[in-house]
Amino acid sequence: MDFINAILVLTNFTIIPALAYGSQLALGAVFVTLIYAVLRFANFATGDMMSFGTMFAVLLTYYFQSKGIGLGFLPTALLTIPFAIIMMILYMLLIDKLVFSYYRIKKSPPVQFAMVSVGVMFVTQAIIRIVIGPSDRRFLDGEKFILKATEFKEMTGLSEGLTLKSTQAITVIVTLIVISIMFWFLNKTKTGTSMRAYADNEDLALLSGIDPKRVVLITWIIAGVLATIGGILYGLDKSYRPFVYFNNMLPIFAAAIVGGIGNPLGAFLGGYVIAFAEIFITYAYKRFITYLVPESMEPDTLIQLLSTDYKFAVSFSILVIVLLLRPSGIFKGKII
Amino acid sequence: MAFFEGNKMTAGYGDGPDIISSCSIKVNRGEIVAILGPNGAGKSTAMKAMLGLLNLKSGNIFFDGIDISKISPQDRVKQGVSFVPQTKNVFAELTVRENLEIGGFLRKDGLEKMIESIYDLFPILNEKKSQIVGQLSGGQRQQVALGRALMSEPSVLMLDEPTAGVSPIVMDELFEHILKIKKTNVAIIMVEQNAKQALNISDRGYVLVTGKNKFEGSGEQLLNDSEVRRSFLGG
Numbered sequence: 001m002d003f004i005n006a007i008l009v010l011t012n013f014t015i016i017p018a019l020a021y022g023s024q025l026a027l028g029a030v031f032v033t034l035i036y037a038v039l040r041f042a043n044f045a046t047g048d049m050m051s052f053g054t055m056f057a058v059l060l061t062y063y064f065q066s067k068g069i070g071l072g073f074l075p076t077a078l079l080t081i082p083f084a085i086i087m088m089i090l091y092m093l094l095i096d097k098l099v100f101s102y103y104r105i106k107k108s109p110p111v112q113f114a115m116v117s118v119g120v121m122f123v124t125q126a127i128i129r130i131v132i133g134p135s136d137r138r139f140l141d142g143e144k145f146i147l148k149a150t151e152f153k154e155m156t157g158l159s160e161g162l163t164l165k166s167t168q169a170i171t172v173i174v175t176l177i178v179i180s181i182m183f184w185f186l187n188k189t190k191t192g193t194s195m196r197a198y199a200d201n202e203d204l205a206l207l208s209g210i211d212p213k214r215v216v217l218i219t220w221i222i223a224g225v226l227a228t229i230g231g232i233l234y235g236l237d238k239s240y241r242p243f244v245y246f247n248n249m250l251p252i253f254a255a256a257i258v259g260g261i262g263n264p265l266g267a268f269l270g271g272y273v274i275a276f277a278e279i280f281i282t283y284a285y286k287r288f289i290t291y292l293v294p295e296s297m298e299p300d301t302l303i304q305l306l307s308t309d310y311k312f313a314v315s316f317s318i319l320v321i322v323l324l325l326r327p328s329g330i331f332k333g334k335i336i
Numbered sequence: 337m338a339f340f341e342g343n344k345m346t347a348g349y350g351d352g353p354d355i356i357s358s359c360s361i362k363v364n365r366g367e368i369v370a371i372l373g374p375n376g377a378g379k380s381t382a383m384k385a386m387l388g389l390l391n392l393k394s395g396n397i398f399f400d401g402i403d404i405s406k407i408s409p410q411d412r413v414k415q416g417v418s419f420v421p422q423t424k425n426v427f428a429e430l431t432v433r434e435n436l437e438i439g440g441f442l443r444k445d446g447l448e449k450m451i452e453s454i455y456d457l458f459p460i461l462n463e464k465k466s467q468i469v470g471q472l473s474g475g476q477r478q479q480v481a482l483g484r485a486l487m488s489e490p491s492v493l494m495l496d497e498p499t500a501g502v503s504p505i506v507m508d509e510l511f512e513h514i515l516k517i518k519k520t521n522v523a524i525i526m527v528e529q530n531a532k533q534a535l536n537i538s539d540r541g542y543v544l545v546t547g548k549n550k551f552e553g554s555g556e557q558l559l560n561d562s563e564v565r566r567s568f569l570g571g
Contacts, residue, residue, distance in 0.1 A: 190437070193430070197438045200429045204421070208484070209413055209442035 006291035008160040012149075018272070018279040020168040020237055023175035026271025027230030028248065029255035030179065031223050033267035036256070037199040038219040039100070041113030045121040046227070046252060051245035052124050053088035053228030054235045055132050060084065061139045073143040077236055078170070081229060089224035095120055096220055104216075121246075128242050137240045140167060167237040178229055179268055182222060186264065191218060199262065247312070251278065254315040258322050260329025270330070274315050282308045337401060338362035339523050340386070340417070340492045345395035347385045354393065355381040356547040363523040365491060368514065370534040370555070371527045372568060373544035379527040380422065382544065383494050386525070387419050388412050399492070414442060418490035422497045422527075425481035428470035432461050435469055435480050439487030454483040457516060475506035482513060486522075493517065495526040499533075511537050531568055535559050543568060 028050060035043045043049075060080035070076045099120060103113055146169055149161025186192040191214075198205040198215045206212065231245065238244070255274045259266025284302035306313065322329060341362040348354045356378040363369045371379045384390055386397055388409040396405045404412055413419075427435050436454055440447050455462035458479045464472060469480050478498055485493060498514065499507040507530060515537055518524055528534035535541050535555040543551040543564060551564050558564050 190441075193434050193437060194441060197427045197430060197434070200427045201424055204424065204427065204484075205438070206410060207413055207419055207421075208438050209410060209488070210438070 002291040005158055005160040006288050008158065008162055009288045009291065012160070012162050014276075014279050014283050016164065016168055018275045020165075020171045021279065022272035022275030023171045024230055024234040024237065024271075025248070025251050025255045025275055026268045027175060027178065027226050027233070028252035029259065029267035029271045030182070030264050031226040031230065032252060032256040033259070033261055033264055034219060034223055034226070037262040037264075038195060038215060039104070039113075041110045041117060042253070044114060044117045044249070045095075045124055047245040047247070047249035048121050048124040048128065048242075049088070049092065049223075050227045050231030050234070050248075051128055051240075051242045052091060052231075053084050053224070054231035054240055054245070055128055055242075056084040056087045057081065057228070057232045058132065058137055058139045058235065058240050061141075065141065071142065073166075075140050075142045075167070075170070075236055077139055077232055081232060084232065085225050085228045088228045089221050092220045092224050093217070096216065101216075125242065125246070132242075134242055139240060140236050142166065165237070167233070171233045171237055174229060174233060178225065182226070183264070185222075195219065250312050250319075251275075251315040254319040254322075257319055258329055260331040263329065263331045266329055266331030273330075274318060277318055278311045278314045281305050281314050282311050337398060339364045340397075340399050340525075342382065342386045342397050343395050345382065345385050345397070346393045347381065347390050347395075348393070349381075349390060354547060356385065356544070358395070359544065359547060359549055360395075361386065361525065361542055363492065363525050365523045366518060366521045367539045368518050368524045368526065368537060370531075370538040370541040371525065371544060372531045372534065372541055372558075373550070374568070376546075377544040378547035379544055380496050381547070383419075383496060383525060383527055387417060387494060413488065416488070416491040417494065418485040418488055418492065419494045420481045420485045420496060420498065422500055426469045426477050426484065429468065431466050431468055432472075432480055432483075433465040435484050436461075436487050439484035442488060450487055450489065454486060457486070458483055458513065474502045475509065478502060478506075478510055479513065482510075482517070486517065490522060492523045492525070495524065497527055497529060499528065499530055507533065532559070 028046060032043060032046050035041065057077050057080045060083055061076045064070065064076050064079060069079070071079055099116060100113070103116055143166050145163065146166050147162060147164040149163045152162045153159070186196060194205070194210045195215050195218060197208070198210055198212065234245070234248070251274045255270035256267045257270070258273050259268070259270030261267075282304065284304040286299055286301070286303050289303055290298050341360070343360055344358045345360070346354055346357045359378065359382050361369065361371065361382055371382060373379050381390070385392060388407065392405055396403050398404070399412070399415055399417065404415065427438060430438070433451070436451050437447065440450055443450065455465075460476055461479060461483055464476065469477060472480065482498070495514070499510050502510065511533060514524060514526070526534065535558055538555040540554050541552065541558045542549055543558065551558060551561065553561070
C-alpha cells in the first residue's frame with residue numbers, strides 16, 4: 001500500500017503537472033524552431049506573441065460569458081481559440097510586412113533579425129499593456145476538476161489522493177492533436193514538403209520553383225496557431241499574466257535548443273525534457289520518501305534539491321550544458 | 337541561332353570587377369558542351385550568368401530564339417532551364433523521393449510517371465527512395481541532384497562540376513548517366529575540372545581564360561590541339 005501511495009504522490013505532484021507544463025512549452029518550442037528553420041532567426045518576441053493571442057482569448061471569453069454563450073463543462077476559452085488565432089495571424093502578418101520583410105529583402109544576418117524581434121517584443125508588450133493591462137486574470141470556467149483528491153480517496157480507500165484538473169487533460173489532448181496535424185502537414189503534404197525543402201536549402205528551393213513568399217506566409221500561419229493555442233492552454237492552466245509569458249521564453253528556448261533547433265520533433269520532445277527536469281529538480285521528495293523507507297529513516301528535511309523559485313535556473317543550466325556539450329541538441333538540429 | 341546561347345556576356349559580382357568579359361557560349365538540344373579552363377577563369381560565373389543568378393553588364397541570353405536576359409532565374413527555370421549547383425545541390429534532410437517531388441514542384445500533372453522515369457534512369461534511387469539524402473554516398477547524391485534537376489523535364493540542363501569529389505569509378509558512371517540524359521534530347525552545359533574525360537563525352541568544348549573565350553571546338557579538336565593539351569590537359 002505504501003508503495004502505491006508513494007507512486008501516487010509522485011504522479012499527482014510531478015508527472016501530471018509536468019505533462020501539462022511540458023505540452024505548453026512544447027507548443028512554444030515548436031513555434032521557435034519553425035521560425036528558426038524557415039525564417040532563420042531566433043524570435044525573442046515568442047513569449048509576448050503567445051501572450052498577444054491569449055489576450056484575445058481572455059477578452060472574447062469575457063464577451064461570450066456576458067452573452068451567456070458557453071461550452072457547459074468545458075472552458076469557454078476553447079470556443080474563442082479560432083477567433084484568437086485569426087487575430088494572432090493577422091498581427092503576425094502585419095508585423096512581418098512592416099518589419100521583418102524589410103530585413104529579409106535586405107538579407108540581413110540572423111543576429112540583426114534577433115535584435116529586430118526584440119523590438120517587436122517591446123511593441124507587442126506595450127500593445128498588450130494598453131489593451132488589457134498587466135494584471136493577473138483568470139478566465140477559466142466550466143468544470144475545474146475531472147478527478148478530485150477526496151473523490152479518489154473515497155473510491156480507492158488509499159491515503160493519498162490523485163487530482164486531475166480539466167485544464168491538464170485539455171492541455172495534453174489539444175497539444176497532441178495540434179502537433180499531430182502539424183507533423184502530418186509538414187511530412188505528408190506538398191506544401192509541407194516544400195517548407196521543409198526551403199528550410200533545408202533555400203537556394204535550391206528557389207531554383208525548384210518554390211515561392212518564398214508563400215512559404216513565409218504559411219510559416220506565420222502555423223506559428224500563429226501554435227503560439228495562440230500554447231498561450232491559451234498555459235493561461236487556462238495557471239492564469240493569464242502578461243509578464244509570465246515573457247519569463248516563459250527561457251524554458252521555451254531551452255526546449256527548442258535541447259531538442260536541436262530547427263527540428264520540430266526535437267522541440268516537441270524538448271518541451272517535456274525541460275518541464276520534467278524543472279519539476280523533478282524543484283520537487284520536495286519528503287512525502288514520497290516517507291512512504292518508502294521504515295519509520296526510523298524518515299527524512300526530517302524537505303529533500304528538495306532547489307527551491308521552486310529557482311526553476312528557471314534549471315532550464316538555464318540545461319541550456320548551457322547542451323550548448324557546451326552537444327550544440328546540435330539531442331535530435332541533431334542546426335548548430336547555432 | 338543555337339537553342340540556348342549566351343552572347344558576349346560581361347558580368348561580375350555586385351560592384352566588383354568583371355569576372356567574364358565578352359564571353360559567348362552556345363548549346364543545341366541533344367548536345368553536350370563542356371566549359372573548361374584554369375581556376376578563376378569564370379567558368380561557373382558564365383553558367384550562373386546564363387541562369388540569371390548575376391546581372392549582365394552587357395550581352396544577351398537567348399532561349400529558343402527569345403531574349404531572356406531580363407527575366408529572373410525562377411522564370412528561366414519555369415521556361416525549361418535546369419541547374420545543378422556544385423555544392424548543396426540536394427535537399428540533404430529530405431528523402432530521395434521528396435527531393436524528386438520538389439524537383440517536380442511546378443509540374444501540374446504526371447508527377448508519378450516522371451518519378452518512375454527518373455528511377456529507370458537511376459535505378460539506385462528507386463532502391464533508396466525512402467532514405468534521407470544526407471546519408472547517401474557522394475556518387476548517389478550526385479544522382480539525386482541530377483534526378484531533381486530532370487524532374488521539371490528541362491530542355492537545358494546546366495551542371496556545375498558534376499563529378500567534383502567523387503572517385504574515378506563513380507565519375508565514369510556519372511558521365512554514363514549524363515550521356516543517357518543527352519539522348520533524351522536535352523541541351524547540356526557542364527563545367528568540369530576533369531577536362532580530358534569531359535571532352536571525351538562532349539560534342540563541343542569552350543576553354544575560358546580570364547573570363548574570355550580562348551579556344552573552342554569539337555571535343556576531338558580540343559583534345560588534339562597541341563596548345564590546349566599543353567596548357568590545360570597536362571601534355
